[in-house]
Amino acid sequence: MEESSSRSGENLLFLTDEQLRKGIEAMFFAYRGFTADPDRILATMAYGRAHHRAMHFISHTPGTTVNNLLSILGVTKQSLNRVLRTLIEDGLVESKVGARDRRERHLFLTPEGVSLEQRLSDAQRKRMRAAYRKAGPEAVAGFRTVLESMMDTNLLQHYHDERSVRQ
Amino acid sequence: MEESSSRSGENLLFLTDEQLRKGIEAMFFAYRGFTADPDRILATMAYGRAHHRAMHFISHTPGTTVNNLLSILGVTKQSLNRVLRTLIEDGLVESKVGARDRRERHLFLTPEGVSLEQRLSDAQRKRMRAAYRKAGPEAVAGFRTVLESMMDTNLLQHYHDERSVRQ
DNA sequence: CTTGGAAAGTCAACAAGACTGACATATAAT
DNA sequence: ATTATATGTCAGTCTTGTTGACTTTCCAAG
Known part of the structure; x- marks a missing residue:
């Protein structure tokens, strides 16, 4: 409730x-x-926002593992798995068994997946x-500055970790 | 970051x-x-983000009607009603029959509602x-400018209408 | 080498909260 | 009287989150 605190020199x-x-x-x-x-686009198919998010980050970091994606998206693996399963069944995402560690699955967009992901992010980019x-x-610079301060840096740790390791 | 400004006049x-x-x-x-x-706070009680949103706008515009709230929140009345019903049952929101038009219900936070709403928005304001x-x-000015351009002005019509009428 | 724990991923069942559609009631407007 | 509006409710569906139990695979300690 300290509204008039602009007496200390700063506005x-x-x-x-x-x-x-x-x-x-x-x-x-x-x-x-x-x-x-x-x-609006997703509503016309059997997909939702979660599918978009998964495809976005797979598109951005091809070959990422399920675990990496979990950390970035901040959901449980069971929740992500449902989304991933439908995307794989529908031929939009491909899951390859890891060479180094055969427990891991590396995720990639198929050409069809790339196509849908582009359609979705084109719509979003257009508005942005x-x-x-x-x-x-x-x-825009100010916008980005504030958003970055607003993020929960703890939750983002994985994102940066993963990208620095993987690229 | 901004290496090559204004080559064609604009960056x-x-x-x-x-x-x-x-x-x-x-x-x-x-x-x-x-x-x-x-x-995190809401998770400890039987409430979710939808309850927070409803309380936020009731707090901000006391006496708003159900229909106004529907337009602002952009959900269906069935969806809002479920939330509102629990809030009223739990004594956080009061619904008063309209004096002018007895079909309308005007919504107010009870003292308990005010208390919870404050607790929630304090947490949010703190981060902001x-x-x-x-x-x-x-x-911050840039942040606000970009956000305002990003809003769907069609969806916001009701919000501004309602406030200009009501204040 | 074996065995036991940990890690990655999958399957099943359930809950919250959004949606649609149909319908009820009270009130206002014509 | 009839029609339109504001609200509330019931039933059913969908997306997306949850927890719990399970399999497969890896790795390291005995």
Whole structure:
């Protein structure tokens, strides 16, 4: 409730409860817009947002293992497995037994998987590009800065680990 | 980062597919962090994110009707009703028959509801405040600008309508 | 070499929370 | 009186999360 704390020289207007509340609502509405387009496409098939997320990260890091994907997505392996199973059955994802460790499964998108993933992320990129263009490069830099501070760094550890090892 | 600004007059580096992909992933990870704290609290009771959202907007716009809430939240009435019913049963939300139009129900938080809502949004504000403070006022301005461009303005129509009428 | 634990992945059953569709009730508007 | 609106409810489905139990595989200690 310390609204007028801008007496100490710095302008801290952006830290008032009202500003924070607006930021919270902006996150809610923006995230809904952010997922709306791919969701519309996915609704026409038997897939959901979870399938999109899995395909996104497989596309980005081909050959990733189920365990890596679990850490990145932050769900249980049983939950991911259901999604993965349908994607594999439908020929969008391929699962290859690991050469080094035969317990591991390395995941890749098939050409059909690449095609759907592109269709989905094109829709998402289109909206993101429009927002970026409208806001301008400086706003985009600020956007990224705040988002990065908002992430739960603990949950992200695996993501960075995995990429540095694998690339 | 911004190596080659303005070669054709404008710097469009921030619109490359790779930058957009990073923005998309940042949204995903940040939103997860954004909801993590209230989710942890909610998990200890019989409530979920849907209850939090309902209480947030009732708190912000006391006396709002069920229909207004439906438009803002973008869910079906059956879905909202399930949430609302439990909140009313548990004494967190009060539903008053409209004076002007007795078909309408006006929604308010009870003292208990206010208490829980505060506990939840305090957790969320805390993280948002930390992110804002770390990023600084200019980044925050950019953050808000991009988020506002990313919202689906069609879906938000009701929100603004309702607030201008009601305040 | 064997054996026992740990790790990776799969299967089954269940719950939350979204959805649709049909229907009921009360009230308002025409 | 009839029609439209606001809300609430029942039944059934879907996605996506959960826990628990299981198999296969690897590895390391005896």
